[in-house]
Structure formats: C-alpha cells, structure tokens
Amino acid sequence: MLVERKIGRLHGGDKDKSDRMRVVSLFSGIGGFELGLARAGFRTVMMCESDPLARAVLRHHFPDVPIRTDIRTLKRLPACEILTAGWPCQDLSQAGRTAGIAGDRSGLISEVFRLVQATKTKPEFILLENVAFALHLQKGAALRFVTSQLEMLGYKWAYRILDSQHFGVPQRRRRLFILASRQLAPETILFRGALNISPEAHSHPQQYGFYWTEGNRGLGWSPEAVPPLKGGSSLSIPSPPAIWNKDARSFVTPGVSDAERMQGFPEDWTDVGALRNVKKRARWKLVGNAVSVPVVEWIAKSLAEEVSSPLEMVPAKRGSKISTAAFGQADHQAIFLNPDHEGPEVSQIATLRDFELKDASKLSLRAATGFLSRIEKSSLRTDPAFISDLRAFVG
Numbered sequence: 001m002l003v004e005r006k007i008g009r010l011h012g013g014d015k016d017k018s019d020r021m022r023v024v025s026l027f028s029g030i031g032g033f034e035l036g037l038a039r040a041g042f043r044t045v046m047m048c049e050s051d052p053l054a055r056a057v058l059r060h061h062f063p064d065v066p067i068r069t070d071i072r073t074l075k076r077l078p079a080c081e082i083l084t085a086g087w088p089c090q091d092l093s094q095a096g097r098t099a100g101i102a103g104d105r106s107g108l109i110s111e112v113f114r115l116v117q118a119t120k121t122k123p124e125f126i127l128l129e130n131v132a133f134a135l136h137l138q139k140g141a142a143l144r145f146v147t148s149q150l151e152m153l154g155y156k157w158a159y160r161i162l163d164s165q166h167f168g169v170p171q172r173r174r175r176l177f178i179l180a181s182r183q184l185a186p187e188t189i190l191f192r193g194a195l196n197i198s199p200e201a202h203s204h205p206q207q208y209g210f211y212w213t214e215g216n217r218g219l220g221w222s223p224e225a226v227p228p229l230k231g232g233s234s235l236s237i238p239s240p241p242a243i244w245n246k247d248a249r250s251f252v253t254p255g256v257s258d259a260e261r262m263q264g265f266p267e268d269w270t271d272v273g274a275l276r277n278v279k280k281r282a283r284w285k286l287v288g289n290a291v292s293v294p295v296v297e298w299i300a301k302s303l304a305e306e307v308s309s310p311l312e313m314v315p316a317k318r319g320s321k322i323s324t325a326a327f328g329q330a331d332h333q334a335i336f337l338n339p340d341h342e343g344p345e346v347s348q349i350a351t352l353r354d355f356e357l358k359d360a361s362k363l364s365l366r367a368a369t370g371f372l373s374r375i376e377k378s379s380l381r382t383d384p385a386f387i388s389d390l391r392a393f394v395g
Contacts, residue, residue, distance in 0.1 A: 021304070024080040024123070026071055026087070026112055030057040030270060030286050032263065033084040033127070034065075036296025040304045046078050053275055054286055060272040071111045077119040082303070085112050086129040086291045113149045125186075125303065126150065128178040129291050132161050135176065135322050146178060151330040155180035158187035158327035160194065164264075165225050166343025167294035170350040171262045172209075172225040174342065175292070179299065187327035189302045194325060194339040196347070205246070207352035208383065212242040212253075212367050215374030221382060224351040229259055231289035240284060242363050242371075243352060249389045251368060255359020256283045264293030267358065298344050368394050 021042040025033050028047040037044065048068040049055050055067055068074060077083065087109045109128075116122055134142045143159065150157045157180040164173035179186040209226035210219040220227025226241045240253045254262070260269045270283040324342070328334030341347075372390050375382075 021082075022080040023082045023084060024077050026083070026085040026115075027108070028054070028058060028067070029086060029290050030054050030265075031061055032265070032291030032293050033086060033129075033296050034058075034062060035265065036291070036293045037082065037084070037300045039293075039297045040300035042082060042300060042304070045080060048074065051286075053278070053282055056274045057270050057272055057286065061269070071108060071115075074111075074115055075118060077115050077123065079121060080123050082125045082127060083112070083116065083123040084127045084129075085109070087112065109146060110149075113153065116153050122153070122182065124182050124184075126155060126178075126180040127296075127299065128180075130176050130178075132174040132176050132324075135161075135324065140322065143176075143178075147328065147334070150178075150180045151328070154330075155182055156184075156186055156327070156329040158185075158190045158325075160190045160325040160339070161342050162295050163342040164292040164295055165350060166341075166347040167264075167292065167298060168348040168350050169262050169264050169292065169294060170209075170225045170352045170355045171227075171229060171292070172222045173228045173292055175295070177295070177299065185327070189299065191325065191327075191337075191339070192302055193343055193345040193347075194337070194341055196341045196343070196345065205383075207246065208244045208386070209241050209352065210244065210382075211239070212363060212371040213239050215371050215380070216378055217380075219375065219380060219382075221380075224353060226254065226262060226352070229262060229288045231285045231287075242367075243357075243360075244386060244389065246383065246385060246389070249392065251363040251390070251393050252357065252360040253363055254357055255361065256280050256287060257359040258357050259284065259287045262355075263287055263290050264295075264297075265290070363393075365394060 023034065023037050023042050023044040025031075025044055025047045028034065028049040029051075031047075034044045034047070044062060044065050046066050046068065047058055047062070048071050049058060050069055050071075055069070058065070058067055112126075112128075116126070128146065130142075134140075147157050147159075157178060159176060159178040161174050162177050164171045164175070177190065179190045205223035207224060209222040211227055212219075214220065220241065226243065229241070230239070240255075240259065242251055242253050244251055256270070257267045261267055265287075270286050275283055323336035323338055325337040325339050326334055368390060372387070372394055375387060375390070
C-alpha cells in the first residue's frame, strides 16, 4: 500500500515562522517534549504539570513559559500548532496498577480531548506518548479509545512503537507514540525508517543492564543498555537499574545524572532549586517518568521539514501478533503493521561500553545478596557467567 503525503503551507507563507511552530504541553513532566521540540525550532507557549517538583525543573529551564497546575481546570487551549501529552501511565503500565484507560490517572487523557473540542482553532498536530504495554492491556482498549476520540475530533492518526536505544542513548525503552494531524498523513512522518532492516544484535556484549529489585519473574535483561528507566516499582519506590560489566566482573548502579543523560537530557537537568534539598529518589522518579528527548527531537525535525516521503507499507496479516504500528482516519479501515524496526531512518545504536558513567556507585552487598537469592531460584535465562560473577561479588 502506497502512503503519500501532500505538502502545503499549513499556516500561510506570510506568517512569521515562530508563530507557526507553537507548542502547548500537557502533563509536561520535566520537559522532555519541550526540549526535543525546541531542538527542532518549536516554541512552547504553555505547559501544564501537577507535580510541584517537576514544575520547579520546568520553571528553571523554561522561565518565560506559563505553567498551569491542573488540566481539569483549563477551559481551552491557547493558539498552537502542536499539542503534546505524555499522559500518566500508572494504570496502563505492566509495572503499575493495570486498571486500564478508565483508571484515575491514565483516564486523564479524556481531558486532552475535552480541551481540543473546546478550542475553536484546533492544533494541526497532536503528539501523545505512553508505555508500549498499552497495546496489550485489555486487548488494546486504551488505544482504541484514543484513536476513536481523535477521529471524532477530525484527526487522522498513526501510532508506532519506538525504542530509545535506536536514537543514541543506551536505554532499551520501547514507548508508544501517537501522532495525529488534521491535514497531513501522520504515518509519513512517524513511519520514516519503519522499513529499515533492524540492526544486528550485539555479537559480543560487554555490559548488561538489569533490575536488581526483581529476579523472580523478570529482571529487564538488556545487553549493552539499561532496561527502561522507571519512575517507580509496583510499590512506587524509584530504583535505578544495575549494570554488570562482564570483563571487569563488576556490578554498579548508574547515578541520577547518568540517568538524565540516558534519557537524552543534559547532565544535572533536575538538579535545580527545590530539588537540591530532597532525596535523590525524587529526582529518579521524575527522570524515570520522562519522555526520551532524542525520540521527540526526531519526530519534531520530521514535522519541521515537511518533506514528502512516500512509503511502501505492507499491512499486517489477519490473525498475526498485536500490531506495533498502524494508521487510520474516520470512515476508513485502519491499516495495521508489524515493522521489525523501531528506530529512525538511520539508527544511532548506543552502547553502555561507549557511555561514560559519571555518577555510578557500586551495587550494595545487601541489594546484591537479595537479588542473588531470587535469581538462583528462578528459571530466568541470563549469560552463563552472570550468576557466578554475582556470587563472587557477594562473597
């Protein structure tokens, strides 16, 4: 199926470019969307964030942008071309409550659609982000709700799973990105690179990331990358992953400034104002809940370029696994796809061996001992030398 985008000047040739690249951000967090979009030339004109610590980070880095505190009290959107929302994932995450789209937190996505409906001049683009598990939870009910709402508002939509490790950071972070547009075909932007051959797996990994807080059913085993950074565990306790260096036979945990860079933020992005007087676990939570900056930057640059890129897409076969990409619009049958590639046109695979840890610390013996007792009793598969090195580390 040939997918082609027809390009026109969406906002008028006489209008100043800065007024054609305005962003409104909802559920702003610590500014992952805003920073990625700024690197592509977009300008944020309003944010909304309920967490006071996250707002402190936003005020520090975006001092001239007004910040609202409660999406439920907003009546409409200011003039903008792009609306972003990395809406709460607690009810959709595999590590969370799995209450679904009707949950108290993830259900707030309905407020986004209310605001778009109430706004006379609607944004041309809506860019949403959430956990990949939203595809699976309750057989994709959350995704069906979101796409149906977008269609009711007059938007074409496309979604795709994108993995941060393909965008130059050593973190295996698969996230669902949904792009909607009123005039353009969003799949021609979001699917750029979808047909590329997936890069080969690391043939001789030197370092492995894993979660030492797990070990019974899952440990997030990631060759040459850390597993997805998390804002909290099922017990809402933020915790860093661990890294096993096979050559050095060492076990360390990255520091919060390392985690910031693994999300694509500058070092010490959250080391501001009020956060200097709180425990680092508060910064861990903020960083773990953030949107990966390089992924947003790639999408934003594709939007800014507005360059047509025809794509030959092969629809997924009926009865195949849950599709990791799709596009559609009202009164048209959606096309579902299963691309093997979850990165851009040219992947920039980052590895832990090439990533300089600046704030790492040795994994504590208490943590290592507890993890060892769990992993030894489990049937989880790891590198053959992993458990023996862990035993030697514990002593």
